[in-house]
Amino acid sequence: MSGKLYAISTGPGASDLITVRASRVLATLDVLYTPAGRKGGDSLALSIVREYLGEHTQVCCRHFPMSADSAEKEAVWDAVAAELYREVEAGKRVGFITLGDAMLFSTWVFLLKRLPHPDWLEIIPGVTSFAAIASRSGTPLAMESQSLAVISCTSPEDEIRQALERHDSLVLMKVYGRFARIKCLLQEANLLDNALMMAEATLPNEQCWRNLREVPDDQELPYFSTILVNKQWRN
Amino acid sequence: MSGKLYAISTGPGASDLITVRASRVLATLDVLYTPAGRKGGDSLALSIVREYLGEHTQVCCRHFPMSADSAEKEAVWDAVAAELYREVEAGKRVGFITLGDAMLFSTWVFLLKRLPHPDWLEIIPGVTSFAAIASRSGTPLAMESQSLAVISCTSPEDEIRQALERHDSLVLMKVYGRFARIKCLLQEANLLDNALMMAEATLPNEQCWRNLREVPDDQELPYFSTILVNKQWRN
Structure with missing residues (x-):
């Protein structure tokens, strides 16, 4: 194989929170694959890296369905993994971008499962949202x-509930659509004063709620809203 | 306050795994504070950032004792926090570097506790070792x-033991000096085949042990050795 595949973590949102290595690799790619289909986050991934892309880099958008139908999802992962493999086999320098860190709650891992992990693959870690x-x-x-x-x-x-009890600090991801339930669990555990919620961290539209008592149960939240709890640290 | 203080995460070890933002800020600093005194890791932090430093940046090394005497440690944290504050008050652009991410298992947090978190402080997140x-x-x-x-x-x-039981995946940090005990806990939990250990990840002397059964209990390990466990992923 003369080509190379890079799984590139974009970091949390601000373009300059990508790693120096990722910025350099992006400038050398023949083709960049970018996932699409998840609310808001995917055009975000592309917007983070766009300023680093080489002039001649071709951008290929691939749709990953959010469907609950696992056969449908697996067929897409199989197809995209095969496509990435063929590009590398053809000698190209190929990138696949993923928000935050590539190995944490990322579509990339479903592709990795379908690819071997040899010399021609490099995963570039990134700053996590938390x-x-x-x-x-x-x-x-x-x-x-x-x-x-x-x-x-x-x-x-x-x-x-058990995690709230046992750990000194917690990151609660994927709050979207579940805030009322989580707020209730935090209240039960007497941790509302040790929690804060953030959305779109490091982006111009970043929002931070430091007093969750004041956030109504039906508050509309951005898709990327995360709660941080630290028992030793009060807001 | 006309100066500014940056807490700068260096990432895991390779110089190009620092963020673009950190690399740019480092080039503009009047003075960089770097911790010393912990086995190996601190000269590492400085070596990671050295190539990005401005020509005129003054480097100040501060020793943080590993002593169990908490009064001694608190006196040092008080003194360094006061020193950072005075530098900012004098209008300087000041950096403080920390390995990995500044908010996770880092000396920086003891300084943060002693400083307010106003306009003149920016914390730059980084790629964690894990x-x-x-x-x-x-x-x-x-x-x-x-x-x-x-x-x-x-x-x-x-x-x-309980964390090994409850979570799908785990990062076990600070293995140094405790490997035999941890190996025993992994064996008890039947997780030895789902664990790997790495030291000095991303550095030229990186080491990876994919079969912990073969690692003797008294194996000498580098200070930064970490075990990763993933129950759904066998080596």
Whole structure:
């Protein structure tokens, strides 16, 4: 194989929070694959990297359905993985971009499962959304012997409840559509004063809610809204 | 205040895994503070950023004792925080570098506690060591509704045991000096085949152990050795 495939993490949103390595690789690509189809986030990924792209880089948008039909999703992942493989086989320098970090809650992992991990593949890590939220809000993620849990609000309620009990700090991802339920769990655990919510961190339209008591249950939220909890740190 | 303070995350080790923003800010600093005193890691932080420093940037090394005497440590944190504040007050552009991400297991947080978080402070997030290890080893951190725990091996044994039971994937940090005990816990949980250990990820001397069964209990390890566990992913 004379080509190369790069899975490129774009970081949380601001273009200059991409790594130097990612910015350099982007400038050398023959073709960049970019996912589409998830509310807002995907055109965001492309907008983050656009300023670094080489003049002759071809941009290919691929739609990943959010459907619950797993056969449909698997067919798309198979097809895109095969396409990436063929491009590398043809000697091209190929990129695939993914928001935040490529190995955390990312479509890229479904492609990785379908590709071997040999010399011609490099995964470039990135700044996660929660690291950006911690920095922007001045809230530490963990210190010394503390433990941090990163969980999805799509998890069963009881798992979220136990995680709130056991860990010193928590990142609750995928809050969208589930805020009322999560607020209730935080209240139950007496953690409302140790929690904050952020959306679109590091972007011009960044929003931060430091007092979740004041956020109505039916508050409309951007798709990328995340809650940070730190038991040792009050807002 | 006419000066500015930047807490700058250096990322995991390779110089080009720093963010574009950090690289640009480093070029404009009047003075860069760098921590010293922790085995190996601190000269590493400086070596990561050196190529980006402005020609006239003054480098100030400050020693943070690893002593268990908390009064001694607090006196140092007080003194360094006061020093940073005075530099900003004098109108300087000041940096403080921290390995990995500034808000995760970092000395920076002890300084942040002693400083307000106003306009003249910016924290620049970075790539965590565990994101780098996931990328280098091709091991996902979490997908879909999975949960990830980031814990320190200095935690009580029972907490580590419960985290191994409850989470889909785990990052075990600060393995140094505790490998035999952790290996035993992994074996108990039947997770040895889902774990790998990495040290100095992204650096020329990077090491990866994909079969922990073969690593002797008394294996000498570098200070920055981390274990990644993913229950859905076998090596």
